[in-house]
Amino acid sequence: MTVLVAPPAHTRRTSGTRQALVATAQVRLMVLLLLFGAGVLVVILRLAVLAWSTEPATSVDGATALVPLRADITDRNGVPLARTIDAWSIGVRPGRVINDKAQLAGQLAALIPERSQAQYLAALNGKGFFYVKKRATPDLVNQINALGEPGIEFAREPERLYPQSELGAHVLGYLDDQGHGVTGMEKVLDARLLDPAKRGQSAMLSIDARVQGALENELGKTMNDLQARGAAGIVLDVHTGEVIAMTSLPSFNPNSIKGSPTRNNVTQSVYELGSTFKPLAIAAAIDSGTITSMSRRFDATQPLQVGRFKIHDDPGDEQFRWLNIPETLVYSSNIATARIADELGADKLTGMFRRLGFDQKPSIELGAVNPLWPRAWGRITVMTAAYGHGIAVTPLHLATAYAALVNGGIWRPATLSKVDPAHVPAGRRVIQEATSARMRQLLRLIVLKGTGRKGDALGYRVAGKTGTAEAAAEGGYDKHRNVSTFAAAFPIDAPRYVVLAMLDSPKSNPAIGVYRTTAAWTAAPVVSRLISRTGSLLGVAPDSHRDIDESELLPLIWQGTGPEKDPE
């Protein structure tokens, strides 16, 4: 039983001060209530704003995570040549290191021997964040993580990786620290590769990685065997100007650039390419009507004296007789070529060279140098230029010129971008169709009967011309160094590709059967092996029963009575 005791109501009612207190309390309560209400309202409003304004985090990530920061580069068949991947990077914040710094430096030096212990210690005693290793393998990340040092940080950072490492290094180029291309197609395509709209799609080059690999392998092997200073090689599509393979050795590894890389000898070095120019001079003579008959003979009985300059034939190749046009090329006679050029004249020869672009930089996306074009075209200059001396061009110049020589006479610029077969550049006509057909016969004859015999690949109908020039040294020629070139086209009955191999200063190596340093012994076998390896990959079916018709020209080559002399 509870008893409620309450003061009588009238006592409160009568107290005026008490009533005032109640009133203020009520006002305060009201204010507090309003404050709480306002607070809740603020929270609700904020929640509403958040609910309306933000998007789910995943929808943004999903779309962008698959688009690389820089587009991939692939070859013509989609084989990746350059990719951007998330690689592990390891960095150190010296301020957060808690272990003994000298000991940590020792451990780092043991795991990553790129820097010494002293260098690591110096960096650790510094203040700023520094990278220990970029593009680290997961294995190394595990090992470093096992050190248990909180000052070491791991992050996934986008890195450019070249899966084929040295393959096509000069074509691809490499990136600087800011992620922009320094050389090669990385530089040429920089804007396109970084364009957010296009970087989802990979950029396709005209290169075929398989052919590129074979070219680098064959050239590199020969370069090592013959201790050459350098080598260069190109495979060019004669109908589109696409570069199927291009290499310059020694090369570099774009994955780890040390110092400044070697230059691209295909576009950035000029050479006097020697006898490989003879077909160009003869094509000019046939095309301009200077020579109308293949059987016309030129005196090559003795060296040609022009002023105080004497033109010899290469020792071993002298014929000491009058030579007709096929024989001039087959025996690679400087004297006969000089006589033809003399009759041709400076205007027609330079006209031909200009049409082939020998007076300007080679036409390609990559950085290139100007050829050495003679200042004055005197009589001697015309004669020597006809057999490739006194004028220096890049190997790419010669390859595009040979493409025009065999493809029916249309010159097209070389390109490293894949060409749509429906939109082949029109090009420009440099020689007549008939001249081109004649040149195909003549070039094939050189491989069948002349200096290019070691360049033949069974079944692939190779045609080409060797060229051996003395290397230019300071103030003259170095008699002991050759630049050996073989420029070839195949299959010559329906030409599709031009292959050029060049070796700078090869040495003879009797151990592997190379007795001389001329192109026939050094560069031609490279082309032969390359075509045997890659001809079928390029869609040329070998056929021993097919060949170009040589019935017109074969009788013109004099077969001596004695045992046939080896023209190599």
Added chain:
Amino acid sequence: MAAYGFKGLGWFIMGAVVGPACYLVTSHVAAERSRLAAVESAIVKAHQDIRGLETEFDTRANMVQLQRWNGDFLALTAPRPEQFAAETSLASLNLPVGGTETAQLLVPSGANPIAPQPAVATTVVPAAVQVSAPAPVPAEPAARPARPVGPVATAQNNTVARGRNQAMAMLDDKLLSRTTIADLQERARSELMTLR
């Protein structure tokens, strides 16, 4: 008056039932949506993994490495013109009745005495065409000692699971002879030793 009171109660009950039901639906949708997001992020992750693995595979199987195996180790040479068959000669290729000699492709199982299936005969044509592959592998059936000729492709006739396992396990046998694999393993071991 009573009706008015019940009307209020009715509204209240309706709110009490429909409100949670609506909430149930929205929360279910939200759960589905988050699961979808999880799947999507898993797909993205898988794509990234695929890309990473592809890159690793390409890097490990780059042209230099293939050249090392094909050229330096296996000493393969380019195929000769007579090893290529023109399209016309392929069409007129006359296969003997009852299958051809495909000793190098037979799987020695001995477990299942079932007659060879004639379908195997068709494998001859790809083998001939294969010569144009990037690393041309010269056919070497003659050089290899005849292996025990067993039933072919018996795996299909067994239970599916067992057949698949067997096929996987015997893939190596089909591609390379035992001696070659032994050579490869020895080579790999010596490479490992030199790396250390």
